[in-house]
Amino acid sequence: MIQSVCILGRQPVLGLAELESLYGPLVQATAHGVAGIGLPADAIDFARLGGSTKLATILATVTSSNQKQIEKALLGIVRSPAFLLPKSGKFHLGLSSIGVDMSPAKLNALGLTLKKVIRTRHDGSVRTVPNTTPELSTAQVFHSHLANENGAELLLINTGQQTIIARTVAVQDIDSYTLRDRARPKRDARVGMLPPKLAQTIINLAVGSNPGQTPLTILDPFCGTGVVLQEALLMGYNVYGTDLEPRMIAYSQANLEWLSAQNLKLEHETWKIEVGDATTHRWEPRPTFIAGETYLGRPFTEVPDRATLEQTVSDVNAILTKFLRNIRPQLTPGTRLCLAMPAWQTRPNTFRRLPLLDSLEKIGYNRVEFERVSSDRLLYYREDQIVARELLVLTVK
Numbered sequence: 001m002i003q004s005v006c007i008l009g010r011q012p013v014l015g016l017a018e019l020e021s022l023y024g025p026l027v028q029a030t031a032h033g034v035a036g037i038g039l040p041a042d043a044i045d046f047a048r049l050g051g052s053t054k055l056a057t058i059l060a061t062v063t064s065s066n067q068k069q070i071e072k073a074l075l076g077i078v079r080s081p082a083f084l085l086p087k088s089g090k091f092h093l094g095l096s097s098i099g100v101d102m103s104p105a106k107l108n109a110l111g112l113t114l115k116k117v118i119r120t121r122h123d124g125s126v127r128t129v130p131n132t133t134p135e136l137s138t139a140q141v142f143h144s145h146l147a148n149e150n151g152a153e154l155l156l157i158n159t160g161q162q163t164i165i166a167r168t169v170a171v172q173d174i175d176s177y178t179l180r181d182r183a184r185p186k187r188d189a190r191v192g193m194l195p196p197k198l199a200q201t202i203i204n205l206a207v208g209s210n211p212g213q214t215p216l217t218i219l220d221p222f223c224g225t226g227v228v229l230q231e232a233l234l235m236g237y238n239v240y241g242t243d244l245e246p247r248m249i250a251y252s253q254a255n256l257e258w259l260s261a262q263n264l265k266l267e268h269e270t271w272k273i274e275v276g277d278a279t280t281h282r283w284e285p286r287p288t289f290i291a292g293e294t295y296l297g298r299p300f301t302e303v304p305d306r307a308t309l310e311q312t313v314s315d316v317n318a319i320l321t322k323f324l325r326n327i328r329p330q331l332t333p334g335t336r337l338c339l340a341m342p343a344w345q346t347r348p349n350t351f352r353r354l355p356l357l358d359s360l361e362k363i364g365y366n367r368v369e370f371e372r373v374s375s376d377r378l379l380y381y382r383e384d385q386i387v388a389r390e391l392l393v394l395t396v397k
């Protein structure tokens with residue numbers, strides 16, 4: 001039975017695959033970019049999820065989407081002593097509708113009704129966070145502290161047959177992501193900026209359902225400025241990074257030193273970084289998982305002419321095929337990899353993919369299939385972006 005829900009991020013397919021990778025059959029796609037999980041919220045390691053924006057505990061299920069019944073259930077929830085309130089001080093309340101037919105005005109009116117009830121149970125002041133949209137944004141929930149003890153966001157989620165009422169218990173820490181991305185000493189627009197959230201998703205897809213045991217070593221063979229290494233360290237893994245360019249190795253080194261200087265938690269994790277051409281390198285010691293964003297070829301701001309595109313595809317394909325052939329005999333059979341490789345968006349939502357995707361078995365890999373997501377839909381891109389990233393999840397044969 002579902003006990004918690006995760007609100008999936010901008011590309012729900014990636015968030016769903018990430019959850020399935022970690023929690024397997026306990027994950028159910030509900031509707032409207034929401035995943036249900038058959039675990040209590042405190043058993044979910046939310047801080048490591050790059051593809052979910054909020055985590056909530058289910059409080060009640062209403063077997064219809066009738067507004068009166070939802071309102072009645074909400075009143076019952078806020079009256080109950082099980083709906084925890086702080087001992088004193090300000091309390092903030094927010095409501096979010098996900099697929100339930102309620103306008104922002106209706107939600108605001110409902111918020112005021114709930115506020116009156118909460119006031120009867122709470123000594124301090126009660127404020128509501130007004131809706132201008134049906135769902136409060138991550139930033140609103142984060143900055144109004146709705147996911148901690150001084151606040152509550154109640155989610156109304158339409159699953160088709162019923163309405164779930166859930167209380168948000170965690171929200172993505174926007175400030176921490178921004179710090180990890182922007183404040184690190186070495187960045188390089190030329191190698192692309194891998195968002196820390198996407199790095200987390202890549203790591204989770206690589207690690208699969210066995211994320212907990214340490215020490216485990218994650219290798220990024222195209223580590224660049226070290227975003228994947230950084231996020232893997234924060235998740236408690238030892239990391240190993242290699243890159244063709246000595247400058248990138250120096251950047252990764254500086255970034256990891258910076259990270260470890262501000263994170264006391266990192267004292268047990270170790271890292272190793274060295275220059276290496278991924279098509280020929282020998283990695284020692286053997287890593288447990290491979291996670292990274294590979295060479296993506298030259299950047300494009302507009303769709304290139306056919307010959308240029310084909311040349312780029314062919315060059316990148318040759319390098320990455322050589323890399324996959326080189327690393328395969330160095331890994332134990334069954335080792336899992338998640339690699340973000342380029343796919344070129346030649347028309348909206350139409351991608352030119354790497355030819356190597358059709359010969360993975362021949363090179364010695366199996367593609368990991370997901371129950372709830374088709375593996376060929378794991379693409380990360382923005383509408384106007386030519387070079388998308390295709391997340392390839394593999395195991396060594």
Ligand SMILES: C[S@@+](CC[C@H](N)C(=O)[O-])C[C@H]1O[C@@H](n2cnc3c(N)ncnc32)[C@H](O)[C@@H]1O
Binds near residue numbers: 221225
């Ligand atoms: C898209 S960037 C990865 C950026 C990285 N995710 C980061 O956090 O900065 C690809 C990296 O692959 C490196 N590279 C290109 N060809 C390589 C090769 N044959 N072997 C190893 N690294 C290579 C580039 O130097 C570049 O740093």
